[in-house]
Amino acid sequence: MDPHAVAEEDISYKEIPHNLEAEQALLGAILVNNEVLEKVQDFLLPEHFANGAHKKIFAACSTMIEKGQLVTPVTLKPFFEKDELLDEVGGGIYLSKLAASAITIINAVDYGLLIYDLSMRRGLIDLGTDIVNKAYEFDVEETSKEQIEEAEKKLYGMAESGTTEGGFKDFKTSAITAVNVIGNALRRKGELAGVTTGFNSVDRKIGGLHKSDLLIVAGRPAMGKTALATNIGFNAAKAYKHDKELGVPDSENKGAVVGFFSLEMSADQLASRILAEQAQLSSQDMRQGKLDQDQFNRLSRVAVELESLPFFIDDTPGLSIGALRTRARRLQRQHNLGLVIVDYLQLLRGSGKGGSENRVQEISEITRGLKGLAKELAIPVIALSQLSRTIESRDNKRPLLSDLRESGTIEQDADMVTFVYRPEYYHNQQQPDPGTPEHITWLEEGEKLFGMAEFIIGKQRHGPTGIIELKFEAEITKFSDLPVDEDHLPEKFE
Structure with missing residues (x-):
């Protein structure tokens, strides 16, 4: 066996988590049916996309749709006529390719959740790298305990920003919660809620x-x-x-x-x-x-x-x-x-x-x-x-x-x-x-x-x-x- 081949096999390259196909599929679905954006904009933000061009396309779609404008490859194209980033992936033709490649809009939310999850994983990698680098640095003004607290603060900040949970609750859910609180007070003979x-x-x-x-x-x-x-x-x-x-x-x-x-x-x-x-x-x-x-x-x-x-x-x-x-x-x-x-x-x-x-x-x-x-x-x-x-x-x-x-x-x-x-x-x-x-x-x-x-x-x-x-x-x-x-x-x- 060639020893160089063994050495090559031992080399492991860990790719940063991302899925360009999912990003393309979601953007294509939005261009085909603008209502798709409503299903994901509650938790998905432009910065959650790994590809720079995709970030700009999603941001432009959000801006136009919020203004009540129709988003299609044609109406979106003027936003990117002089954008070098979009030129790198094919210019205005790329927008048409996204719309043409959109197979289904049924799984749009699943694509959005996957994009969000991969973004959180990239954030965790960045945070972990930052923690390691700071731990190697010796700063008299910042103790290890303060570094831990700062890391926890950033970690919980990630968990709280752009969360896929929360949002509106129907009155039935809120009413049930209220009745449960009142029921607990009743079991305590009305003294406490x-x-x-x-x-x-x-x-x-x-x-x-x-x-x-x-x-x-x-x-x-x-x-x-x-x-x-x-x-x-x-x-x-x-x-x-x-x-x-x-x-x-x-x-x-x-x-x-x-x-x-x-x-x-x-x-x-x-x-x-x-x-x-x-x-x-x-x-x-x-x-x-x-x-x-x-x-x-x-x-x-x-x-x-x-x-x-x-x-x-x-x-x-x-x-x-x-x-x-x-x-x-x-x-x-x-x-x-x-x-x-x-x-x-x-x-x-x-x-x-x-x-x-x-x-x-x-x-x-x-x-x-x-x-x-x-x-x-x-x-x-x-x-x-x-x-x-x-x-x-x-x-x-x-x-x-x-x-x-x-x-x-x-x-x-x-x-x-x-x-x-x-x-x-x-x-x-x-x-x-x-x-x-x-x-x-x-x-x-x-x-x-x-x-x-x-x-x-x-x-x-x-x-x-x-x-x-x-x-x-x-x-x-x-x-x-x-x-x-x-x-x-x-x-x-x-």
Whole structure:
């Protein structure tokens, strides 16, 4: 045997995925029957074609048909009279050949799907090559972890662009989905249509946390935003674990696996808050080690009980919205994520490196990204937000929608905007001189406000706005429902 022949056989050449025949067949079918374009233009774009001339022909067909013009080899020819790219494949005669070679239009969609699939494969090859080349390059400013996040971002970008799924759904499909949601609420005795917050008074008014919704929880510092978000996250995770152990199917589970993105506090600080709340211990005493043996034993028992809680914390500082979405997707794949909490919105970064010159645009990108994440994963997303300082200069400190920082974009993208307000905090800052009549009045008023908090719904797409009064225990950072009796109506709704 000729050794050179063996060497030639060992040489393998991998051709870039493409199918010119499928591209020709689809373009020919469009030239014969313009209605074919309607069947593929929902997912197929000019850049999905491998051949440069075919890209231009498909783009020209799309432009003309969208203008209501008839596309034939004759009407299309003027577009390419001086086009060198089309001259390389035969000029205007090539258009006639495409139309003449169109055997059938029945398989036009199959041709389109094949072209799309091959384009995605070429994209994967390009992405893989880019990943390999970047991995070989040593860039001090870009760590391997950042490269992985960037690669995941591009990979999901490919999956989301030009997708063959989605589009219009007939009313029957949408109605069935709506009835299923209502049916789940009915099986829960009408209390919930979504994930529980753990507060009966809140769940009654909003029906729980709904899939695909972006919920903003805003407040000034020291109002208890993080405490409330932590309480809601813990309650949802605890309810999920409880229902799971009872064998309740996920579609009827009133809880959720929680992903908590803590950009301000570390994971251990957040865990300490939950432990303090559940063990009924002062978080300050825990931090300073002022616990007796019985209290420490109680804390240890609670820690063991909570070990299997489906509550995941990511405390990476300065996280970008792209990285956050990537990590949330990964958590859903691995652990069936059902609720995302972000503490807090203004600490997230946009996609631009080094921050954006226009902060309003960056916040807009972040809120759109969070809303997009909620829709994509079909889960509720809670984002905490700071309020502007202008609230401090008003006599009435109760927050308004206009107090949101960069309020226009946040209010626009959110399905629900809520506020946490503790009148007791502001009352304590206005203490008169001791021994004066004003001080006695101040003390009496303080007794009424002690432990009182307001959960204010400023905007809600699915229901009314108003105020729900809650109890807040500052020492253990715990919110809870107020005891309701005939003489006390804590909910004020419009």
